[in-house]
Amino acid sequence: MFNEVGKLDFVQVHNRYMRHLDNVIVLNCCDLTLARLGLGDVDGDTALCTNDPTILNAVIDAPTIINEDDKKVAAPVPNNMDSIVKMELKSLHNLTGRCTNVNTYFQNMALEEGNLQARVLENSVLKFLQGQIIDATKNGLEVEIPYVLDRLAIQMPYFFRFVNGGKAEDYQHSTKSPFNQFCVVAEKYIDDKFQMKDGKLDQSILGIESTRQLLQDISKVSQPKFLSYLARIEPLYKEYNEQKSPINHRLKEFNELKKWERDNDTRKAISAEYARLREEYKTQCEEICPYPSILASVAVEIAYQSYRTYSFAWLFVDGLLENLKQRENVLKREVQRVNRLTNWNIESKELAVQAGMTTINDLEFPFHVPNGVYSLFEIMGQFFIGYEAERESVVQTSNTSSLLDGRSTRRTLRNYPLGFSTLKKSQEESQLIADDVLGKKLQIQVVEYRYAHIVDEQGKVKCIIPRDQVIRRDEGLSFFDFDGTAIEFLSIEKVTKSSFKAIVHID
Numbered sequence: 001m002f003n004e005v006g007k008l009d010f011v012q013v014h015n016r017y018m019r020h021l022d023n024v025i026v027l028n029c030c031d032l033t034l035a036r037l038g039l040g041d042v043d044g045d046t047a048l049c050t051n052d053p054t055i056l057n058a059v060i061d062a063p064t065i066i067n068e069d070d071k072k073v074a075a076p077v078p079n080n081m082d083s084i085v086k087m088e089l090k091s092l093h094n095l096t097g098r099c100t101n102v103n104t105y106f107q108n109m110a111l112e113e114g115n116l117q118a119r120v121l122e123n124s125v126l127k128f129l130q131g132q133i134i135d136a137t138k139n140g141l142e143v144e145i146p147y148v149l150d151r152l153a154i155q156m157p158y159f160f161r162f163v164n165g166g167k168a169e170d171y172q173h174s175t176k177s178p179f180n181q182f183c184v185v186a187e188k189y190i191d192d193k194f195q196m197k198d199g200k201l202d203q204s205i206l207g208i209e210s211t212r213q214l215l216q217d218i219s220k221v222s223q224p225k226f227l228s229y230l231a232r233i234e235p236l237y238k239e240y241n242e243q244k245s246p247i248n249h250r251l252k253e254f255n256e257l258k259k260w261e262r263d264n265d266t267r268k269a270i271s272a273e274y275a276r277l278r279e280e281y282k283t284q285c286e287e288i289c290p291y292p293s294i295l296a297s298v299a300v301e302i303a304y305q306s307y308r309t310y311s312f313a314w315l316f317v318d319g320l321l322e323n324l325k326q327r328e329n330v331l332k333r334e335v336q337r338v339n340r341l342t343n344w345n346i347e348s349k350e351l352a353v354q355a356g357m358t359t360i361n362d363l364e365f366p367f368h369v370p371n372g373v374y375s376l377f378e379i380m381g382q383f384f385i386g387y388e389a390e391r392e393s394v395v396q397t398s399n400t401s402s403l404l405d406g407r408s409t410r411r412t413l414r415n416y417p418l419g420f421s422t423l424k425k426s427q428e429e430s431q432l433i434a435d436d437v438l439g440k441k442l443q444i445q446v447v448e449y450r451y452a453h454i455v456d457e458q459g460k461v462k463c464i465i466p467r468d469q470v471i472r473r474d475e476g477l478s479f480f481d482f483d484g485t486a487i488e489f490l491s492i493e494k495v496t497k498s499s500f501k502a503i504v505h506i507d
Contacts, residue, residue: 073139074142088260102126212467221404233285243277244311299312325397334387337382344361351367353372372387413504417493418502418503430500439490443457444486446483452470487504
């Protein structure tokens, strides 16, 4: 770390004008400390004071950067549309990010060389440039990263692989960078636990979509009725998307215009068209299914499962909120800052509170939380307590009654082809599971109308029916109706990395 960071010597002061101050840093105004910390404008910035050894060891002893042209601005230009356009175009760049990438490159080099001082010149120049780039939007000055430095910004820092994917060699990589080390460890953990596709997490191996699970509550309606709603609402979904397509095209053309060419009237007209279309089809769907929770679940099944275009489901926000509320975890993790301990040297990991008072390191002070012993942790000089407490979100939702009518899609299925997910990473592992279930009679276990597990006599999960095969609309069948049904694996047809296909008998 360099600039805006300084190692300071603190002294005990008995001056009657300052001794009442608490948690306030008083600096000498006759040296460069204020300028070094970037607080020279004295406009109420907050400074962090810490004696954390990790931070202290990382502070680089670099010269204080003074920009003599700090208040310099570009030459005045006429106040007309051309000048405004030029100013806007000059600000449409990514120089701040490129400068940071170059800086990261040199910081990684210093770490690899084992000498944090080795790249002070490059770091200082880039810090100076970054300040100029940030201020250029206000002062109108031209700023350019020298080519000899800018060419090093081609590769982004390694942690961007978690965002953009791609191959490891496409990114900057340093074995000494703490953040890179964290990324490598995280990658190894993710790769051990999950399947990766080109540097990104492949959620398809889970066989389920967690977002859809949260937005649906199928327990309130019989499966025949649910399938009936799907069949009646799906044509409206298709009509909605057909009519939405030309509006999307208009919006795309509008967004491709230059900022100064976009008029508010056109923007409002497009928004009004969207609003009219949403209201029209929301009303038609509610005439078919006037039950908010069930209608939302039907829309999610169509939009998320069948077509992977999600906006239709969000026409029915009332039902979605009701379904989400059903899944709410009321046990929340609460975190509260202990202001009185800021920048104190506290080694204890616990804070005991009794009758609104607490004592730690011979310091007693009021702290208004329920009586108890709380875990205490410190983050860069700030102390916090953490605890779990029951707290429901204050959200008003609809309250859909149950439409269960005793009807079911359950029936005997002989020589029935069905796919199963193993949640494994290799074909060899999936083959072992397929071999294990072959010839056995197991049981289908439906969990909260969200999963269909295949379990043995002890209740151990062997594999699952993937969510996209649980509801088979073309056959008028839902495996959510098959809880407790026996299933026998007659033959294995095909095995892949995380799944297999089998011929089964379900009685």
